[in-house]
Amino acid sequence: MEDSVSAAKKIIASYHGPALRIMEVCGTHTHEIMRLGIRRLLPENVKLISGPGCPVCVTPVGYIDEAVLLALKHNAVICTFGDLIRVPGSEMDLAGARRRGAEVRMVYSPLDSEEYAKAHPEKEVVFLAVGFETTTPAACLAVKKAVKDGLHNYSLLVANKTMPNAYLALKGSADAFLYPGHVCAITGTAVCESLVKQGISGVVAGFTASELLAAIAVILKLSEAEKPFFRNCYPRVVKPEGNAAAQALMREIMEPCDTEWRGLGIIKGSGLHLREPYRTFDASRRYSLPKITGRSNPLCRCGEVLQGKCLPSDCKVFGTVCTPQHPAGACMVSNEGACSAYYQYGGT
Ligand code: SF4
Structure with missing residues (x-):
């Protein structure tokens, strides 16, 4: 491993090609790159920039407002991953709703929320379903389990997103993408390969120091040819066909829709919602939620x-x-x- 790290560092240090902006599509990549100090190893003309790969970050303010409305007006128990509790809404975050008496529970998996609903038939329980292809299959499993358990007090506020059309929406934002390893493990690599024909370059990257350095070195090397490219630099996890079982589960329970991304607006076909047989688990429909346009802090960028x-x-x-x-x-x-x-x- 030491050899591959040294080889990658050498390629990076000796890069003399054109100026490059490489976008970390995945938030975990951003954190690992910062934590490992990788930015400091790059030549002056190579910049790493962040992208829209943090599911909590791209969820718009209006969604938080809808969750607060469910908690305060409809007395629903909100089950969510911890991060969402402190994301500011237009008036308050979910922690604020909790201070006003709402029941907001942190869960580690969508299945935990289904279990909670099953154990508390007297309560209305809503799971906040956000995330990309990596986390959506678990939400779909929770819906399947709710069907099996015959639950009538359980629903999802769905804001799941998919990456392919977001890559297209971001065309021109960077010279190359560091494609998200976890998402590609589910989707496979066909989409990224097809983007080459549209002039979009990128490599799938893993998360260790050696994997990240190798992925960046491959981008620098291939950029010298000044032609669009794709490489899978995370083959130990990402297979060309992806995870067929997870893809089938998502297709069974959800279907594509247009959806809003914070900062990027509405991207056509980049969201998921429940298919008709499962719409009874759609919190928006169950509570006839109005579409809320949220207001973010005007200072926030x-x-x-x-x-x-x-x-x-x-x-x-x-x-x-x-x-x-x-x-x-x-x-x-x-x-x-x-x-x-x-x-x-x-x-x-
Ligand atoms: S206010 Fe500024 S620093 Fe805070 S989250 Fe928004 S962009 Fe980031």
Whole structure:
């Protein structure tokens, strides 16, 4: 392994090609790159920029408002991954709703929320389903289990997203993508390969120091030819065909729809919602939720951070008004958020 790390470092250090902007599509890549100090190894003309790969960060403010409405007006028990509890809504976050008496529970898996609903038939339980292809299959499993258990008090507020059309929407934002390893493990590599024909370059990257350095070195090497390219640099996990069982499960329970991304607006066909036989588990329909257009903090630049248009440290309130203890935007809350990574590891 030492040899491959040295070889990658050598390629990176001797790069003399054109200036490059490489986008970390995945929030975990951003955190690992910051934690490992990889940015410091890059030549001056190679920049790493963050992308929209943190599911909590790309979920729009209006979704938080809908969850708060469910908790306070409809007395639903909200089950969610921990990060979402502190993402600011227009008026308050879910922690604020909890202070006003709402029941907001942190869960580690969608199946935990289904189990909770099963154990408490007297309560209405809503799971906040956000995430990409990596986490969507678990939400689909929870729906299947709810059908099997005959639950009538369980639903999902669905904001799951898929990456392919987001890559297209981001065309031109960077010279190459570091494609998200976990997502590609589910989807396979066909989409990324097909993007080469549209002039979009990238490599699938793993998460260790050697995998990240190798992926960056491959980008630098292939960029010298100045032609679009794709390589799978994470073959120990990502197979060309992806995870067929997870894909089939998602197709069975959900279908594509247009959806809103924080900062990127509505991207056609980039969302998922429940197919008709499962719509009874759709919280929006069950509670006739109005579509809420949220208002984010006017000082927050999360929308630009998520498109690589600015660095977290370019935001005027980064590290002052906005800190992990008092986040003003989603990118400072989430464990995968770029602002949180910059705060934690001191990026500029
Ligand atoms: S530092 Fe805070 S306010 Fe600024 S972009 Fe990041 S999350 Fe938003």
